[in-house]
Amino acid sequence: DGGRASEEEYLGVALKHGFTKETMGAPLLMLDGTIGIDYEIQKINGKWFNEVLVAGRLREFDLLISAAHFKGHSGTGFGGALKNIGIGCVSKGGKVQAHTGKNLTRNFEKCVDECTACIDICPTHSLQKDSNNKIIYNQDTCKLCYMCVSACNEEVFQREKIAREQFIEHMIDNALGVVEFFGQDKIFYINYAIDITHQCDCSGGSDVNFVQDVGILASRDPVAVDMACVDLVHKSPALHSSCLDGLYIPEKDGIHEWFSYIPRFDYENNETDLNKEGKYQDFWKIQLNAAEKLGLGTKNYNLIEITELE
Ligand code: SF4
Ligand code: SF4
Structure with a gap:
């Protein structure tokens, strides 16, 4: 029950289950x-x-x-x-x-023009739009959090079916x-x-x-x-x-x-x-x-x- 996207959300879930710094006698961290x-x-x-x-x-x-x-x-x-x-x-x-394995394909041709959901959520600014409104992905700065995949409502990202x-x-x-x-x-x-x-x-x-x-x-x-x-x-x-x-x-x-x-x-x-x-x-x-x-x-x-x- 609750989100698990960030440490803050995890700690909220932990609190609901009774796990806190006070009940555990130690700091909780992700x-x-x-x-x-x-x-x-x-x-x-x-x-x-x-x-x-x-x-x-x-x-x-x-x-x-x-x-x-x-x-x-x-x-x-x-x-x-x-x-x-x-x-x-x-x-x-x-x-x-x-x-889901390590293979992930990205087909930005399927993007919706006005959408910026993945850009907005990416913590490392590894996704940007170019002057033609096309997504550019920077593999070198990507930290593999997969938040962009979760944020996308189109069929841009395809994970391996295992x-x-x-x-x-x-x-x-x-x-x-x-x-x-x-x-x-x-x-x-x-x-x-x-x-x-x-x-x-x-x-x-x-x-x-x-x-x-x-x-x-x-x-x-x-x-x-x-x-x-x-x-x-x-x-x-x-x-x-x-x-x-x-x-x-x-x-x-x-x-x-x-x-x-x-x-x-x-x-x-x-x-x-x-x-x-x-x-x-x-x-x-x-x-x-x-x-x-x-x-x-x-x-x-x-x-x-x-x-x-x-
Ligand atoms: S996996 Fe994470 S860091 Fe990499 S592009 Fe997607 S949101 Fe950004
Ligand atoms: S969230 Fe999906 S549709 Fe939207 S810009 Fe990113 S990849 Fe394209």
């Missing part, structure tokens, strides 16, 4: 700057990307503690530590590139960029596996929790901590009145693969499919497998249970 154009380019050897737009303000810190809400996600199956760094720790442009698998692997390439920029040994991951809804927190609406709270998990390994959360959710009974209630979901050795049955975003029809037919789709495995393959961690873990803090 890692890619006040308007999302502060980034560092990290070269990587990813599956799809060889460069990642890492959020620039990470350069100001010595250690990074990722505190993620673990829950379902209609695009990536679930959201946890990997998504928190692969989407949360890249710039605005890095987020867009994860979702499959969901590719989006998930883009996100993991981004995570690799963040880890290589910051240093694998300087990042610690905490997953709050509580209030587990089928939808991500960035969605305007969701549902009641589909399983009971699992707990708070921590690790130096983002793959292990996400895998452990998935396993614990799959060992939990579904809650009544949730999106999973009433579906026939097979059980094996006390495990239900809930994340294979939650509602998901249908990229073909561009809408959320509530999956009332109970179709099986294990997209949640893609991010874990891709991350393990890129050396971000391992799906094998030892779970040490702590019930009381000393």
